[in-house]
Amino acid sequence: MTVSVRALRPGNRSDAEAFARIRMLALPYVFFTADSVEHLTARLHPDAHFTALLAEDDGEAIGTAQLSLAHESPEPGQALLNVHVRPDRTGRGAGTALVQAGEELLAGLGAHKVFSWVLDEPADRVFAERRGYRPGSTAQFLLLDLAKAELPPVPAPPPGVELRTAADFADDPRPLFELDAECTADEPGDVDHRLGDYGAWLEETWRHPLLRHDLTTVAVADGRPVAFTAVRTDGGVRYGTGMTGTARAHRGRGLAKLVKADSLHRARAAGFTEAHTGNDAGNEPMLAVNRWLGYRVCAREVQHVRELG
Structure with missing residues (x-):
């Protein structure tokens, strides 16, 4: 039994498929496909230095790591490292080899502080803490049985607000970028992010292969987007919302509830049967919206951090 670690080979479809398969087995709440893996390795900003690794045991792929510099953070020297091992292949040294x-x-690359998301399970937390990582903020994964759930009706939009989709901004998505940047700057978490590069956002986010423009609901007031919920799907029947945000000047009007409810109703009408989302554990306003929609917590993870050197 010999575990080795290597980078994904550029353009190698079997590597991308192996990476996606392991990620979905180890963390089924976040969607990965071979297409999305290839997108990550080819489209992320060069300053991120994104790298995807595979751990192999006698030629069998059993673990993954994805690492990058947090180049959008105002604090230099921060990095991200997330490691996952197939649940039926743990205990073979793959996790340790990938971390190292x-x-x-x-x-x-000059990183001095590494952040890593770890499932809130005893074995996972012990693994991280033994390697010098200390726990920080907590996030929750939430699940909704979209096939059986009694979804609340879509609320009536406030006066002056209308609902559209991201597809309506296909000719000029910059207003959505500006809204996303404003919401991202206020997102809770241990690592601050600032979206400032429109071209990078187009490549990384707008053209992401799992993003569904037709299911991403956008609330518009005075011709400008003021709230949205971004939707990705896994190519099957699973639907997931990532960022849901509202412009600062329009918060407190129920727009997050409005755009999420609208998107969920349209997703079910389109045949999706399983809905996923996630939240920082301290983001009570968004958690309240998700409880109202019927989501229930299915897992938790804790962001850990380690100082290098």
């Missing part, structure tokens, strides 16, 4: 390889690469 990832930290070495990040240290070589």
Whole structure:
């Protein structure tokens, strides 16, 4: 039994498929496909230095790591490293080998602080803490049985607000970028992000292969988007919302509830049967919206951090 670690080979479909398969087995709440893996490795901003790693045991892919510099953070030297091992292949040293390889690469890029999401399970937390990582903020994964749930009706939009989709902004998505940037700056978490590069956003977010423009609901007031919920799907029957945000000047008007409810109703009409979302555990306003929609917590993860050097 020999575990080795290597980077994904550019353009190698079997590597992308192996990476996506392991990620979905280890963390089924976040959608990965071979197409999305290839998108990550080819489209992320060069300053991120994104790298995807595979751990192999005698040639069998059993673990993954994805690492990058948090180049959009105002604090330099921060990095991200997330490691996952197939649940039926743990205990073979793949996780340790991936952490070591990832930290070495990040240290070589000048990182001094590494953040890593870890499932809130005893074995996972012990693994992280034994390697010098200390726990920080907590996030929740939530699940809704879209096939059986009694969804609340879509609320009536406030005066002056109308609902559209991201597809309506296909000719000029910049207003959505500006809204996304404003909401991202206020997103809770241990690592601050600032979206400032429209071209990078187009490549990384707008053209992401799992993003569904037709299911991404946007609330518009005075011709400008003021709230949205971004939707990705897995190519099957699973639907997931990532960022849901409202412009600062329009908060407190129920727009997050409005756009999420509208999108869920249209997703069910389109045949999706399983809805996923996630929240920072301290984001009570968004958690309240998701409880109202019928979501229930299905797992938790804790962001850990380690100082390098």
